[in-house]
Structures are given as structure tokens and as C-alpha cells.
Amino acid sequence: MVSYRKYLVERTLTFIISMFFSITIVFLVPRLAPGDPIKTALEQVIVGGGSEIEKTVEEYKRMLGLDKDLATQYIFYIKELFRGNLGYSIMYFPTPVIDIIMRAIPWSIGLLTTTTILSWIIGTFIGAIAGWRGEGSRFFNILAFIALGLYVIPYYIFAVILAYLFGYIIRIFPLSGGYTPGLMPSLNLEFILDVIWHSTLPALSIILSSLGWWFLSMRSMIINVKGEDFILMAEAKGLRKNRILWKYAFRNAILPQVTGLALSLRNVVGGALLTEVIFAYPGVGYLIFTAITNMDYPLIQGAVLFLIFTTCFLNFAIDILYPLVDPRIRYGEE
Amino acid sequence: MPDTLLDVRNLIAYYMTPTAPVRAVDNVSFNVTEKEILGIAGESGCGKSTLAYSILRLLKPPGYIRGGEVLFKGSDLLKIEEEELRRIRWKHISYIPQSSMNALNPVMRIEEQIGDAIINHEKISKGELRKRIEDLLVSVGLSPSVAHMYPHELSGGMRQRVVIAMAMALDPELIIADEPTTALDVVVQRGILQLLRDIRSKLKASVIMITHDMAAQAQIVDRLAIMYAGKIVEIGDANDLFNDPLHPYSRALISAIPSISEKKKLKGVPGFPPDLRSPPPGCRFYPRCPHRIPGKCNVDEPRLIEVKNDRLVACHLYR
Numbered sequence: 001m002v003s004y005r006k007y008l009v010e011r012t013l014t015f016i017i018s019m020f021f022s023i024t025i026v027f028l029v030p031r032l033a034p035g036d037p038i039k040t041a042l043e044q045v046i047v048g049g050g051s052e053i054e055k056t057v058e059e060y061k062r063m064l065g066l067d068k069d070l071a072t073q074y075i076f077y078i079k080e081l082f083r084g085n086l087g088y089s090i091m092y093f094p095t096p097v098i099d100i101i102m103r104a105i106p107w108s109i110g111l112l113t114t115t116t117i118l119s120w121i122i123g124t125f126i127g128a129i130a131g132w133r134g135e136g137s138r139f140f141n142i143l144a145f146i147a148l149g150l151y152v153i154p155y156y157i158f159a160v161i162l163a164y165l166f167g168y169i170i171r172i173f174p175l176s177g178g179y180t181p182g183l184m185p186s187l188n189l190e191f192i193l194d195v196i197w198h199s200t201l202p203a204l205s206i207i208l209s210s211l212g213w214w215f216l217s218m219r220s221m222i223i224n225v226k227g228e229d230f231i232l233m234a235e236a237k238g239l240r241k242n243r244i245l246w247k248y249a250f251r252n253a254i255l256p257q258v259t260g261l262a263l264s265l266r267n268v269v270g271g272a273l274l275t276e277v278i279f280a281y282p283g284v285g286y287l288i289f290t291a292i293t294n295m296d297y298p299l300i301q302g303a304v305l306f307l308i309f310t311t312c313f314l315n316f317a318i319d320i321l322y323p324l325v326d327p328r329i330r331y332g333e334e
Numbered sequence: 335m336p337d338t339l340l341d342v343r344n345l346i347a348y349y350m351t352p353t354a355p356v357r358a359v360d361n362v363s364f365n366v367t368e369k370e371i372l373g374i375a376g377e378s379g380c381g382k383s384t385l386a387y388s389i390l391r392l393l394k395p396p397g398y399i400r401g402g403e404v405l406f407k408g409s410d411l412l413k414i415e416e417e418e419l420r421r422i423r424w425k426h427i428s429y430i431p432q433s434s435m436n437a438l439n440p441v442m443r444i445e446e447q448i449g450d451a452i453i454n455h456e457k458i459s460k461g462e463l464r465k466r467i468e469d470l471l472v473s474v475g476l477s478p479s480v481a482h483m484y485p486h487e488l489s490g491g492m493r494q495r496v497v498i499a500m501a502m503a504l505d506p507e508l509i510i511a512d513e514p515t516t517a518l519d520v521v522v523q524r525g526i527l528q529l530l531r532d533i534r535s536k537l538k539a540s541v542i543m544i545t546h547d548m549a550a551q552a553q554i555v556d557r558l559a560i561m562y563a564g565k566i567v568e569i570g571d572a573n574d575l576f577n578d579p580l581h582p583y584s585r586a587l588i589s590a591i592p593s594i595s596e597k598k599k600l601k602g603v604p605g606f607p608p609d610l611r612s613p614p615p616g617c618r619f620y621p622r623c624p625h626r627i628p629g630k631c632n633v634d635e636p637r638l639i640e641v642k643n644d645r646l647v648a649c650h651l652y653r
């Protein structure tokens with residue numbers, strides 16, 4: 001247990017240090033950038049006289065603490081961060097940035113959790129059967145080849161292909177948005193179905209891109225396990241092939257696969273930013289994209305920081321929980 | 335004359351390799367009668383495990399059976415339908431593998447693994463099944479609580495006992511034990527041998543007991559077959575064979591048994607076994623044989639013939 005405590009301290013320090021650097025960089029970049037981002041941004045939003053803009057800029061600067069020196073600003077910034085205040089959006093003024101992010105988060109997490117799990121289930125089961133059939137089955141060899149293709153192609157390529165295929169050629173799925181505009185977001189069947197319908201293409205593109213990996217890893221795991229003595233023993237016991245596959249081979253091969261699933265959950269927020277952009281899906285990725293195109297600095301800063309934080313935190317959480325869950329590491333300590 | 339249970343005839347099993355096949359089991363014939371323990375001894379690599387896999391039809395690629403028959407109570411195990419074979423396995427022939435360390439499924443409790451073998455072949459109530467598993471564990475000297483454990487919670491010797499219990503679960507007619515003691519340390523080995531000797535008297539089954547440990551063989555077998563480089567070179571009554579080995583290889587092997595009383599130096603068998611991809615012509619023991627007859631032994635392959643009552647030898651010295 002001593003080594004685990006040391007590991008815990010190490011991970012925690014890494015987490016704190018990376019967060020500190022991220023905050024500092026996110027704080028500094030817009031301030032060191034040439035020009036006055038606030039003025040530039042406001043000039044695009046507010047039509048009208050110069051003095052009006054000057055006054056608003058001054059107002060903003062005071063609100064954001066930009067009239068102070070850099071060190072004071074930095075301390076203020078961090079203080080506000082700890083209170084959960086990420087500032088105010090410019091394009092949705094005066095909505096706090098944190099509120100906008102909170103609205104986008106469920107979309108990203110919902111999409112990625114669902115697709116990760118679906119893809120894991122499909123890939124794992126087909127992979128298990130493919131591994132069990134072994135290298136001798138032509139059908140499954142072709143499947144493995146396709147899986148390899150899916151695995152090496154970057155995920156956003158699928159989004160582009162699907163968008164083209166279904167958006168222009170077979171127009172059966174909507175090309176953008178999370179739901180039909182005008183529909184009231186609520187927990188009724190109509191809205192849920194509408195969301196599923198809108199999510200089909202983004203979901204499909206994510207599933208396709210991760211399916212190959214789950215398939216290949218499960219397949220090779222089963223092929224490995226097949227050579228184990230306890231499989232030979234199960235066969236000698238006269239068990240049916242199916243029983244040997246599911247009770248002996250699968251149950252052993254699934255352990256690393258479950259680990260893989262747990263580890264991949266670290267990407268549930270920022271795992272498909274470009275997919276969201278391509279399908280104008282109202283998650284964090286698309287939020288950052290619109291914030292950038294609108295030069296909404298506080299929103300960009302807030303969203304990027306939030307993304308960094310959740311990703312770092314999920315990594316941190318998985319890193320410290322993993323040794324407690326995986327029996328192999330635990331037994332190693334005994 | 336006791337009934338023949340297993341009759342192995344001209345069995346040939348090779349391993350495919352890029353150069354030439356490994357002739358691991360090359361024209362092996364022997365039989366096992368009811369309730370007898372047949373020992374199979376020979377240096378490591380002479381094809382003992384391959385022989386066991388072949389009899390059980392468990393040989394995996396690149397291994398393949400090139401020919402021969404494995405007649406179990408008259409029906410050829412190598413030819414019967416998969417489904418029929420499945421029903422014979424464990425119910426009639428069970429198996430104790432070479433390394434029982436890995437023979438147990440790491441993610442299943444012991445009771446589940448023994449139970450799996452039983453419910454696969456018999457209809458039995460839950461209560462009876464539990465009772466049966468506990469009795470089996472007790473019969474191999476384990477506590478009934480082992481039933482609820484996972485393999486990693488058991489020592490090597492305990493796992494070996496579990497596998498032995500499993501092999502006896504369905505009262506099979508034949509048990510094939512492939513080096514059941516080699517992976518264990520000496521003290522545990524002695525315990526397992528004691529156990530095998532104990533159950534030997536209670537057992538109604540025939541046993542094929544494979545080992546390269548001649549001392550272990552000496553203690554429990556009725557008949558003994560000596561294997562060399564994929565072939566049986568001598569087979570006969572165990573006592574008789576131990577006292578009066580005829581084949582030069584058998585003599586070398588038996589005189590190599592360390593004996594505490596005589597304080598004899600362990601000699602081993604000088605030389606190395608041949609590469610089974612290109613075994614020497616004639617007698618395969620020729621290159622190492624102290625009594626070889628040049629011009630004969632390296633030309634003519636000696637056949638396994640009866641040279642005295644219940645003793646078959648494949649050697650040109652005896653004709």
C-alpha cells in the first residue's frame with residue numbers, strides 16, 4: 001500500500017501542476033495577443049458610435065478586472081475560478097460563461113457515452129466470435145481487415161463521409177443541430193426521438209471510428225486465450241463449443257476489454273470535438289467553434305479551460321481508481 | 335484374460351513445420367486393459383504429451399494425426415462424430431494435464447469448474463451437486479471450503495489435487511495423467527504421489543500415467559511402456575521390466591533412477607535424443623546405443639516383438 005500512496009501523491013501533483021499551467025496559459029494568451037480583443041469583438045456586435053463602444057469597453061474591462069495590472073488580474077482570475085466564475089459571454093451577454101458550458105456538457109457527454117458503450121458492445125461481441133473462429137475463417141479475416149481500416153482512419157473523416165452521404169445523396173437524416181429548432185427541450189417522447197434522430201449521424205461516425213479497435217483487441221485477446229491450458233481442459237471435459245467460448249474464453253478475455261472501456265471514458269467530453277463541429281451538434285466542441293468564430297473571448301477561455309479541466313480530471317480519476325479495481329495490480333502487491 | 339479398454343494401433347501424429355514434419359508419435363501401438371495402470375516413460379520431448387493429446391483427439395495445429403486407430407471399447411475415437419466424442423469425454427475418459435497450474439479457469443470458482451464437468455454429462459440437483467463436489471475435494475485431501483475459492487487462492491499442490499478430483503468426478507473408465515507431478519516441488523510431489531497411490535486402490539478406472547520421472551513410475555504402475563523418439567521401444571509388466579530391462583535404452587533409463595539405499599551416482603543417459611524432423615534411419619537409438627550392431631541397427635528398423643511372456647521389445651539384440 002506504500003507504493004500506492006506514493007503513486008497517489010504523484011498523480012495528484014501532476015494533476016495540480018497541469019491545471020496550474022493550463023490556467024496560466026489560458027489567462028495569458030488573450031492578454032498578450034496584440035490588439036484589444038474586447039474592442040474588436042464589440043465593434044462587431046454593437047452598431048453605432050465610437051464613444052458608445054469606448055464606454056462599453058471600459059465597462060467590460062472594469063467588470064473583467066482588466067483595468068488592473070497583470071499580477072492583480074491573475075490573482076483575481078484564479079479567485080473567481082475557484083468560485084466557479086468563468087466570466088460573461090459577449091455574444092450572449094450577460095449570460096455567465098459557466099451557464100453556457102453547462103448547457104453544452106450533457107450533449108457532449110450523452111453522445112460520447114452512448115456511442116462509446118454501443119461501439120464497445122458491438123465490437124467486443126463480434127470480435128469474440130471472430131477470435132473464436134480463428135484465422136481460418138475467410139469471412140472474419142475480411143472483417144478484421146475492414147476493422148483495421150476503420151481503426152486507422154481519423155474519426156472526423158467518417159463524419160465528413162456520412163454528412164456527404166446522408167446529407168446530400170440519401171437525405172434521411174438531419175445534417176445539423178441537436179434537435180429541430182422551435183421544439184421545446186423537455187423530457188417527452190417527441191423531443192427524445194427528435195434528439196435521437198438528430199444524433200444518428202454524429203453517433204454513427206463515432207461508433208464506426210472506434211468499433212475497429214474494440215473488434216481487433218477482443219479478437220486478439222480471444223485468440224490468445226484459446227491457447228491456454230484451461231481451454232484445452234474445458235474441451236477435454238466435453239463441454240459444448242459455445243459454453244467454452246462464453247464461460248471460459250470470453251470471461252477471461254473480457255477483463256482487459258473492460259479496462260479498455262474504463263480508460264476510454266476519459267474522452268467523454270472532448271473526444272469528438274470535430275464531429276460536433278461538422279454536424280453543428282450543440283456540445284462543447286461546437287460551442288468552442290462558435291465562440292471562436294464570434295471572437296467571444298471569455299467563452300473561448302472558459303470552454304477551453306473547462307475542457308482541459310474535465311479531461312485532466314477524468315484522467316486523474318481513472319489513474320487513481322484503476323489500481324484499486326484491477327485485481328492483477330492488487331495481487332501484485334500482496 | 336482381462337478385457338481391453340483402449341487399443342491404440344499404429345498411431346502416427348506429426349507437427350507441421352516449415353522444413354519437415356516433427357515425427358512426435360510414429361507408429362505407436364499398445365493397449366490398456368480394464369483397471370490397470372499403464373506407465374509411459376521417456377525423456378522429455380519423446381512424444382508423450384503428443385500421444386496423450388492424440389488419444390483424446392485434442393491435438394491442435396500445427397499438430398495433426400496422420401494415421402492409426404484409437405479404439406476405446408471398440409469404437410475408433412479418431413473417426414466418431416464430434417457430438418459422440420463430446421459425450422465420451424470426461425464421462426468415460428478424463429485427463430490430468432501436464433501443467434495443472436494453468437488447467438483451471440482463473441475467473442471461475444472451483445465448484446463451478448468441477449460442477450461444469452458434472453452437469454454437462456449428468457442430470458443432478460443443486461444440493462446433490464454441492465455434496466458431490468465437497469466429497470470429491472475431501473477425497474483428494476482438501477477442505478470442502480476450497481469449493482468456493484478461485485484458482486489463484488490455491489497453491490500448486492492444491493490445484494493439482496483439484497484437477498485430480500475433477501478427473502475422478504464422473505467415475506471414468508480411463509484417466510490419462512500427463513506428468514501430474516513434474517511442475518511441483520519435491521515435497522508436494524511426494525504428497526501427490528501418495529494421493530495417487532491411495533486412490534489407486536479405490537479407483538475402478540484404468541490409468542495412463544505419463545512421466546519422465548522413473549522413480550514416480552516405479553511406485554504405482556502395473557505395466558510400463560518405454561518411449562524413445564516417438565516410438566515405444568519396450569513394454570511389459572512393470573516389476574519385471576524394472577528388474578530386468580531388455581532394451582539398451584530402458585536399461586540406461588532405469589539405471590539412471592537415483593537410489594538412496596545404494597548411494598549410486600546418477601548417470602543419466604549419455605548423448606542427446608535425435609531431431610524428430612530427421613530421425614536416424616534404422617533404430618532411432620542407434621547413435622547413443624552401447625550395443626549397436628553397425629550395418630544392421632542403422633539400416634533395419636527393429637519391430638516391437640514379444641521376447642518373453644508379456645514383454646515386447648524393439649531391438650535387434652533380441653530375436
Ligand SMILES: Nc1ncnc2c1ncn2[C@@H]1O[C@H](COP(=O)(O)OP(=O)(O)O)[C@@H](O)[C@H]1O
Nearest residue numbers: 349356358377378379380381382383384396610
Ligand atoms: N507445436 C509444436 N510444433 C512443432 N513441434 C512440436 C510442437 N509441440 C511439440 N513439438 C515437438 O514434438 C515432440 C514431442 O513433444 P511432446 O509430445 O511435448 O514430448 P514430451 O511430452 O514427451 O516431452 C518434441 O520434439 C517437440 O519439440
Ligand SMILES: [Mg+2]
Nearest residue numbers: 382383384432
Ligand atoms: Mg510432455
